[in-house]
Amino acid sequence: MRFDKTEISLAAIAIACVLFGFVSPGWLIFLLTIAFAKALVVQGVVMQMRSGLVSFGQGLFYCIGGYTVGMGGQFFGIHDAIAALALGMLVAIAVAMLLGLLLTRYRDIFFAMLSLAFSMILFGILVKSPELGSTDGFNVHNWTVFGWAPEGGEGSQLTVFTLTVLAGLVIAVLIHRYTKAGIGVICEAVRENEVRVEYLGLSPRWLLYGNYVCAAAVSSLGGGLTALATGHVDPEMAYWTTSGEFIFIALLGGLGHVAAPFIAAVVFSVVRTYAIELVPHTWQMILGFTLLGVIVFLPKGLWSLVSRKKSGERA
Amino acid sequence: MTSLLAVLIDGSIYASWLFLVAAGLTVIYGVMRILNMAHGSFYAIGAYSAASLVGWYFNNGIGPAWISYLLLIGAALVAGLIVGVILERGLLRLMYGRDEILMVIITYALLLILEDTMKIVWGVNPYFAYQPYSELGRTSFGLLKVSNYDLSLVGVSAVIGLVLWGLLERTNTGKVLRAVIHDREIAVAMGVNVRLMFTITFVIGTILGALAGALTAPAISVVPGIGIEVIVLAFAVVVIGGLGSIGGAAVGALLVGLSRAAAVHYAPEFELFVIYGVMSLVLAFRPEGLFGRTLARKI
Numbered sequence: 001m002r003f004d005k006t007e008i009s010l011a012a013i014a015i016a017c018v019l020f021g022f023v024s025p026g027w028l029i030f031l032l033t034i035a036f037a038k039a040l041v042v043q044g045v046v047m048q049m050r051s052g053l054v055s056f057g058q059g060l061f062y063c064i065g066g067y068t069v070g071m072g073g074q075f076f077g078i079h080d081a082i083a084a085l086a087l088g089m090l091v092a093i094a095v096a097m098l099l100g101l102l103l104t105r106y107r108d109i110f111f112a113m114l115s116l117a118f119s120m121i122l123f124g125i126l127v128k129s130p131e132l133g134s135t136d137g138f139n140v141h142n143w144t145v146f147g148w149a150p151e152g153g154e155g156s157q158l159t160v161f162t163l164t165v166l167a168g169l170v171i172a173v174l175i176h177r178y179t180k181a182g183i184g185v186i187c188e189a190v191r192e193n194e195v196r197v198e199y200l201g202l203s204p205r206w207l208l209y210g211n212y213v214c215a216a217a218v219s220s221l222g223g224g225l226t227a228l229a230t231g232h233v234d235p236e237m238a239y240w241t242t243s244g245e246f247i248f249i250a251l252l253g254g255l256g257h258v259a260a261p262f263i264a265a266v267v268f269s270v271v272r273t274y275a276i277e278l279v280p281h282t283w284q285m286i287l288g289f290t291l292l293g294v295i296v297f298l299p300k301g302l303w304s305l306v307s308r309k310k311s312g313e314r315a
Numbered sequence: 316m317t318s319l320l321a322v323l324i325d326g327s328i329y330a331s332w333l334f335l336v337a338a339g340l341t342v343i344y345g346v347m348r349i350l351n352m353a354h355g356s357f358y359a360i361g362a363y364s365a366a367s368l369v370g371w372y373f374n375n376g377i378g379p380a381w382i383s384y385l386l387l388i389g390a391a392l393v394a395g396l397i398v399g400v401i402l403e404r405g406l407l408r409l410m411y412g413r414d415e416i417l418m419v420i421i422t423y424a425l426l427l428i429l430e431d432t433m434k435i436v437w438g439v440n441p442y443f444a445y446q447p448y449s450e451l452g453r454t455s456f457g458l459l460k461v462s463n464y465d466l467s468l469v470g471v472s473a474v475i476g477l478v479l480w481g482l483l484e485r486t487n488t489g490k491v492l493r494a495v496i497h498d499r500e501i502a503v504a505m506g507v508n509v510r511l512m513f514t515i516t517f518v519i520g521t522i523l524g525a526l527a528g529a530l531t532a533p534a535i536s537v538v539p540g541i542g543i544e545v546i547v548l549a550f551a552v553v554v555i556g557g558l559g560s561i562g563g564a565a566v567g568a569l570l571v572g573l574s575r576a577a578a579v580h581y582a583p584e585f586e587l588f589v590i591y592g593v594m595s596l597v598l599a600f601r602p603e604g605l606f607g608r609t610l611a612r613k614i
Binding site (some may be wrong): 054056102105106108109110112113116117118120121123124125127128240241244247248251283284285287288289291292295296 | 350409416598
């Protein structure tokens with residue numbers, strides 16, 4: 001297997017991140033873990049955005065991933081983190097394969113609203129389930145990795161961080177290969193003009209279906225990792241404002257590169273953390289203005305700052 | 316029998332409330348093709364203005380109670396007008412012509428900004444304006460006692476619906492508006508001031524949103540976050556009806572209202588997601604909503 005420049009740099013950055021984890025303070029590790037885990041969900045949003053669909057309900061799979069990890073430990077005795085994460089992805093894939101049949105019939109606003117509706121249905125179900133803690137959710141604990149239980153708070157924090165970085169690396173490389181492959185390039189053609197893609201003899205609908213299912217799996221992985229990192233899940237994960245956040249990060253990063261969601265998620269987390277700390281009542285406003293600013297001044301997201309520089313060099 | 320009657324009455328009250336909330340959203344989408352996420356904030360702004368004005372009026376015991384109803388409506392008109400003009404002139408005007416879905420995200424940013432603006436203006440403590448609600452008393456239907464204020468909401472929303480329909484379908488301005496919807500460029504070429512039309516439409520939309528909030532304010536406690544709760548409901552109603560159709564919004568509201576009331580009475584655990592259930596069902600059979608037009612596929 002040959003690796004291209006992007007993949008090698010991604011791997012190098014991932015290794016650097018893991019090493020950094022051993023020396024940096026706990027709060028920073030936590031912030032980065034959550035940011036990277038959310039970035040995985042955003043990768044799911046971005047995958048669909050590249051083919052022109054904006055999912056306002058990606059929180060559905062984020063929540064499925066989180067709850068599967070939590071419930072696996074709580075009710076089914078699945079304490080192995082890797083097994084729980086994999087189970088979450090399987091559940092998400094199963095749900096996505098079902099919902100995708102309906103959802104891929106829709107485009108634009110109808111897709112956005114219908115995906116939102118499904119995540120709100122899950123939200124409603126969870127809120128009405130007292131055995132799952134209703135609105136409070138429940139705690140996730142006692143997980144192990146291949147039978148090894150990390151000791152103390154710091155040890156488990158570091159373990160989740162390492163897991164998240166590794167998962168991020170694997171997914172990033174896979175998505176990178178996908179976007180460079182022929183079928184990934186067709187996604188953008190679907191966004192530009194679906195009918196023409198049909199004339200090429202391809203089925204945009206099944207392409208979108210595949211995208212939707214893959215995005216669900218990736219997003220649920222992000223949700224599961226978040227659950228492990230925070231040690232808690234609640235229905236808010238499926239609420240539409242959570243999905244709004246993922247779109248926010250996706251736009252902030254842009255669709256230009258597989259690394260963009262990771263960078264954007266870290267920027268978002270830092271901005272949000274400091275905004276909440278400095279101006280507790282106006283942090284949403286800051287986010288709102290940031291979003292407007294990005295749309296107006298950086299329509300291709302933060303990544304365009306990087307790529308613009310590159311293309312400038314070439315010219 | 317009683318429970319059926321209760322479903323019908325509750326359902327139509329809830330439906331009329333939904334229609335009030337969704338009407339402005341429909342008007343703005345119908346003309347401007349903007350699915351306005353900030354509509355919930357207009358609702359909240361209306362509710363806050365009305366609740367603080369009416370609360371002030373009763374606390375000072377200035378005059379007769381009926382004036383408070385005028386204050387409710389007046390507060391909504393003024394608040395909607397101010398917010399609508401500022402937002403349309405100051406921000407949205409610069410964004411026209413972008414992708415529909417990007418406009419959703421722009422209005423989402425607007426929602427985030429407005430939510431915090433409201434917290435700055437009105438604080439985080441609840442506002443109450445229950446007097447206009449209790450003032451009207453109750454009517455008995457057999458065993459059921461229904462608040463007259465809620466019943467009059469049904470009338471108000473019917474009137475608003477008819478007026479909007481009349482404006483769009485039966486007046487000259489309505490015809491011009493429909494021309495703008497149909498083909499903006501030709502409308503401009505024929506000398507229609509599209510910019511003005513957009514401003515007026517947007518302001519009507521914000522006023523309708525604020526009015527919905529103001530009329531709801533007496534029945535609830537006005538707290539931060541009420542706008543967010545409302546917006547997804549309104550979306551569901553509008554999407555069921557087929558985006559942009561007033562009649563569709565009315566039918567969508569009735570459908571959702573009645574099924575929610577039925578759920579509340581017969582299967583309360585379904586209450587929270589019956590709305591999305593109805594929406595998914597309708598869209599499964601009619602992908603463009605009940606009254607939506609199928610678009611031709613163009614290369």
